[in-house]
Amino acid sequence: MASIIENRSTYEEVPDLAKKFINEAPVETGQRPKSKVSRDTLVRTHQRHLKLLSEETEMQFSYFGLLRPPYVWSSTITVAEDETGDVARLTVRNLEDNVVDPIVTEESIIAIRQACWTRLVDGGYHVCVDHPSDLVLLEADDDLVPESWRNEIESNPSKDAAQCKKDGDMMFLKKRFRKALELYTQGLQLNYTDPDPVSEIDFYRKRCGVSIVLLRLDDAAKDLSKAIATHARSTPDLSSSELADASVIEDWLHNRSIEDPLQISSKITRPLKELAARIKFDIGINQPRPDYNLPVISSYVGPLTLHVDAGNYICDAEVRKAGSHGRGLFAKRDFKEGDLICAEKAFVLPGYFLQDRSSDCLLYSLSDGTAAPRPGAWLFKELVQKLRWNPSLRKEFFDLEDGGYWKEVGWDVTEDEEIPVDIFRVEYIRRFNCYSAPTRSSDLLNQPPDSNPELRTGFWTQASYMNHSCLPNTIRTFIGDIRFLRAVRDIAAGEELTNQYVAPDIDITERQEKLRTMWGFECDCQLCGLDGSISENLRKERMKQFEELKSMVMQLGEKGPPTITSLKKIARALRELEALYSPSMSDELGGEDRYATLPRLALVHPTLFLTEAWRSVKNVDRTIEYALKLLRNFGIIVAIEGNELNVEHKAGLVNVETVRALNYLAEAYTSRGEEQLAKQCLEKAKIWYIVITGAEVGMEQFFAGSS
Numbered sequence: 001m002a003s004i005i006e007n008r009s010t011y012e013e014v015p016d017l018a019k020k021f022i023n024e025a026p027v028e029t030g031q032r033p034k035s036k037v038s039r040d041t042l043v044r045t046h047q048r049h050l051k052l053l054s055e056e057t058e059m060q061f062s063y064f065g066l067l068r069p070p071y072v073w074s075s076t077i078t079v080a081e082d083e084t085g086d087v088a089r090l091t092v093r094n095l096e097d098n099v100v101d102p103i104v105t106e107e108s109i110i111a112i113r114q115a116c117w118t119r120l121v122d123g124g125y126h127v128c129v130d131h132p133s134d135l136v137l138l139e140a141d142d143d144l145v146p147e148s149w150r151n152e153i154e155s156n157p158s159k160d161a162a163q164c165k166k167d168g169d170m171m172f173l174k175k176r177f178r179k180a181l182e183l184y185t186q187g188l189q190l191n192y193t194d195p196d197p198v199s200e201i202d203f204y205r206k207r208c209g210v211s212i213v214l215l216r217l218d219d220a221a222k223d224l225s226k227a228i229a230t231h232a233r234s235t236p237d238l239s240s241s242e243l244a245d246a247s248v249i250e251d252w253l254h255n256r257s258i259e260d261p262l263q264i265s266s267k268i269t270r271p272l273k274e275l276a277a278r279i280k281f282d283i284g285i286n287q288p289r290p291d292y293n294l295p296v297i298s299s300y301v302g303p304l305t306l307h308v309d310a311g312n313y314i315c316d317a318e319v320r321k322a323g324s325h326g327r328g329l330f331a332k333r334d335f336k337e338g339d340l341i342c343a344e345k346a347f348v349l350p351g352y353f354l355q356d357r358s359s360d361c362l363l364y365s366l367s368d369g370t371a372a373p374r375p376g377a378w379l380f381k382e383l384v385q386k387l388r389w390n391p392s393l394r395k396e397f398f399d400l401e402d403g404g405y406w407k408e409v410g411w412d413v414t415e416d417e418e419i420p421v422d423i424f425r426v427e428y429i430r431r432f433n434c435y436s437a438p439t440r441s442s443d444l445l446n447q448p449p450d451s452n453p454e455l456r457t458g459f460w461t462q463a464s465y466m467n468h469s470c471l472p473n474t475i476r477t478f479i480g481d482i483r484f485l486r487a488v489r490d491i492a493a494g495e496e497l498t499n500q501y502v503a504p505d506i507d508i509t510e511r512q513e514k515l516r517t518m519w520g521f522e523c524d525c526q527l528c529g530l531d532g533s534i535s536e537n538l539r540k541e542r543m544k545q546f547e548e549l550k551s552m553v554m555q556l557g558e559k560g561p562p563t564i565t566s567l568k569k570i571a572r573a574l575r576e577l578e579a580l581y582s583p584s585m586s587d588e589l590g591g592e593d594r595y596a597t598l599p600r601l602a603l604v605h606p607t608l609f610l611t612e613a614w615r616s617v618k619n620v621d622r623t624i625e626y627a628l629k630l631l632r633n634f635g636i637i638v639a640i641e642g643n644e645l646n647v648e649h650k651a652g653l654v655n656v657e658t659v660r661a662l663n664y665l666a667e668a669y670t671s672r673g674e675e676q677l678a679k680q681c682l683e684k685a686k687i688w689y690i691v692i693t694g695a696e697v698g699m700e701q702f703f704a705g706s707s
């Protein structure tokens with residue numbers, strides 16, 4: 001047990017030092033501290049840190065890293081003493097703490113479960129609480145509070161229920177949400193002594209609103225159920241209805257259905273109805289059909305308005321065993337190219353961009369030395385909090401892939417037991433299953449090729465069951481916090497749905513290395529099977545020629561608009577590289593065209609360059625030739641018979657470049673007067689546009705001038 005004797009400060013330790021202390025810890029485990037820093041020294045140092053933080057200067061401590069204030073997000077550090085007068089630094093990690101609404105305030109009395117000490121370089125000691133539920137704030141009259149401290153504690157002046165409500169409202173306005181909760185709870189207790197249903201409903205409603213803000217959805221659902229049941233019991237028409245039973249309402253709030261068979265929404269007042277809608281949305285509603293007004297959703301989404309009020313449509317895909325790949329997501333019905341297969345709202349999506357390198361927070365894994373910068377750390381923290389406060393959401397989350405962690409260290413949790421929120425397990429699940437997402441996938445189309453698009457990292461539960469393929473049959477896109485999954489080609493019921501975790505590197509060795517280190521597997525898709533079966537010599541030769549071509553292209557780019565001679569030179573070099581994929585030129589391809597329907601990744605970039613270059617010099621025939629080659633190198637085989645365009649891509653990659661290639665073809669066919677072919681190219685390009693952006697939004701501008 002410890003008492004907070006000094007105001008808070010937050011900062012981080014250098015992870016390597018923390019690791020060193022952990023390694024040395026066994027020698028001192030179970031002992032009382034050997035050396036002590038005096039209370040005065042500790043408080044003085046802490047005050048210096050606080051001053052530095054408030055002055056917003058950079059700090060260089062002997063045992064802390066070079067950091068910028070404020071460090072409120074990852075851990076909270078303060079000074080505490082126990083009843084014997086021993087003083088130590090106290091670090092609490094993963095607490096939903098912030099400066100405006102602090103949890104551990106000055107003079108708080110806390111009990112720590114499984115308190116453990118580590119030694120600091122200045123000889124002082126450090127109590128560390130890793131799991132937020134290991135820290136309990138005690139009330140002044142709690143039996144655990146030492147006798148000697150009780151006399152010093154001022155007792156709370158007694159209030160009546162009306163005063164509690166007023167003070168709670170004030171705290172809510174000041175964003176002191178936890179204090180508001182406390183006051184509403186106190187008010188409710190006082191209300192029991194002199195029951196008044198109107199006041200009771202009001203307290204439950206207010207407490208429910210605060211819990212929603214704090215993402216404590218289970219608590220919010222409990223309070224709203226009680227508010228509705230009290231309302232029903234005190235309304236003559238409803239007093240003997242099912243609405244008077246709070247457990248019926250609670251089940252309805254949790255059942256994820258859009259159905260309302262008891263007409264609960266229409267029988268309650270508007271404020272209660274709005275809270276019910278909020279809770280159901282936040283827990284997750286599943287709708288049976290893929291009907292979304294995408295232009296409207298897209299229009300109000302922005303960096304500060306990521307959260308979309310829409311239900312999930314996830315019912316036409318199911319989780320099943322996927323052979324050696326563990327579990328996977330499978331189509332429950334046939335889908336046509338371009339169809340929406342799933343739409344899912346994020347379980348958690350914090351607002352930080354991955355590019356935000358001002359790392360005032362780092363999530364450091366002492367076990368494998370990996371470090372996640374601020375957006376990853378923030379995602380982890382929000383996951384911990386959401387799971388901690390909402391036991392109803394845990395089963396779904398903890399069923400996900402954790403790389404075998406829980407199997408190794410965990411135990412069987414029975415149905416009636418609460419699943420523990422093991423923070424290491426949360427972190428493993430985060431690492432294997434998070435996705436990066438733009439605000440809107442269509443925004444990415446307008447960015448220059450080498451720009452660094454603004455992405456966030458978030459977590460979608462159903463998406464977490466999807467396995468990777470370098471030649472996927474679906475593409476995921478985002479509008480705000482909703483993830484859409486569309487079919488790249490026709491998919492039959494029962495087929496596994498795959499997507500690309502990352503775009504494949506040209507070289508198979510690099511490709512597999514990335515998948516192995518980040519997700520612990522090697523890809524066995526058709527392309528990896530073939531690329532992996534050819535000799536190292538041929539692979540190296542391809543890469544060598546690719547690099548040479550790339551530098552030719554770059555040099556040309558620096559010299560201004562290309563000349564016809566220079567383009568012909570690059571086209572010659574490209575033919576040599578093409579030969580390395582051709583059956584006739586290579587014994588090891590065995591005379592067979594093994595790449596006949598597969599992407600030839602090393603050829604993609606030079607072909608793209610030549611397509612755009614021929615278009616820029618207005619050579620229509622060459623533009624058509626190279627646009628078709630570009631599609632072919634992405635594994636998309638286009639056959640033209642008369643006026644008919646036939647596009648086959650069972651193992652092809654659809655992306656912005658292939659949409660552009662079709663657009664260039666449409667343009668070129670139009671200028672040759674082959675309107676029918678142009679129309680078919682454009683129709684296909686428009687379907688693929690929706691596949692790669694999620695919606696038709698922005699399509700007109702993208703294709704402007706080519707129809």
Ligand SMILES: C[S@@+](CC[C@H](N)C(=O)[O-])C[C@H]1O[C@@H](n2cnc3c(N)ncnc32)[C@H](O)[C@@H]1O
Pocket residue numbers: 324325326327328400401432433463464465466467468469519520521522523524
């Ligand atoms: C996002 S989860 C996908 C769902 C996972 N298969 C499961 O059973 O929960 C990612 C993990 O799935 C496995 N995985 C995904 N794609 C795979 C593939 N192409 N081959 C083998 N394993 C794969 C890897 O273990 C990876 O870490």
